[in-house]
Amino acid sequence: MKESGLKPNIVTYSTFIDAFCKEGMMQEAIKFFMDMRRIGLLPNEFTYTSLIDANCKLGNLADAIKLAKEMLQAGVELNVVTCTALVDGLCEEGRIEEAGEVFRAMLKAEIAPNQQIFTALVHGYIKARKMEKAMDIWKEMKGRNIEPDLLMYGTIIWGLCNQGKVDETVVLFSEMKACGIEANHVVYTTLMDAYFKEGKATQALNLVQEMQDVGISPTVVTYCVLIDGLCKLGLVKEAVNHFRSITDIGLQPNVVVYTSLIDGLCKNNCMEKARELFDEMLNKGMLPDKTAYTSLIDGNLKHGNIQEALDLQKRMAETGVDLDVVAYTSLIWGLCKCNQVQAARNLLSEMVSKGMLPDKVVYGSLVRRYYELGNVDEALELQNEMVEKGLVSDINSHAVPNIQT
């Protein structure tokens, strides 16, 4: 720049600092920040905000707050953009009370709030599971005649769905559309999932139709929600049909979508089809993960195919996929059911040695089997272990592990 005869000014420096921040090159950003002051350029609200926001996003809240104080001491006035960066950073760290304080301080300083800071704050309250406070902020925004946009509606809808209050989204969703704000695939997918999870299949399926009608393309996640929802309603044939149509619109099913369907097929007694899909996934060169293996293992165990389950477990180990609590629970229960109590006992020791906490279904299946075999000593030992771990020794429940994928 010297060669060109042009002197960098505050905007030049701010632009570079912001670019460094966004590239994660904090050392360079700080170097420029020091350089500019050395040559007598005073950082402005843009410079500070770039640095504050970057520190917030890196979780360095202490540095961000320090910079904000420094900014005020340097006589640079706080504005809504800087406050939004701080509010968002604090919310991200779960420090919602402090975020609220920043917001209130801002109002006190007569800085006008806007859509963006309201969204950041609403998001923070939702994340902190304070939906009522989130709704208060939403109302305050409306009271100030600030129109919510897609991000704000999306956040509120997501929050309500999160709290199992999908019914309360109906009015908001209509209102949003009436304002001419187009929903996107995420909002539709979120709503569909919430409706399915509350057993409201009609509403969920209506949304699939509506999405098509308004020309919003589903994504792989949308399909996953749809397939999972249909399977859990026992509509496995429809789920398979939808699965097959994924490629028709140019998408490729991923491991998660395969797993949803495999799990659904297992739970709807279509083991053959489940195996077929699992192999199809392997043939496509996809690597099944923990959940994918566990779904098929669980299905096999519940259908008495112990050998196939053990083969899958072996393949899992060979490909470096660790068993998790769900997989252990399923295997131990299945082995007990198939009279392989020693193998089950070994797995229990293994999971405990890995620091996992077996639940009463795991213990219960072993204890019950030991009693049935007349091995009272082992049964009592395990019951003691259960009590030590703070589990109720409820071995009569005949509980079947309900594997949630």
Add this chain to the structure above:
DNA sequence: ATAGGGTTAG
């Protein structure tokens, strides 16, 4: 001229 907000799946 340069800074800030949300979200979906097994």
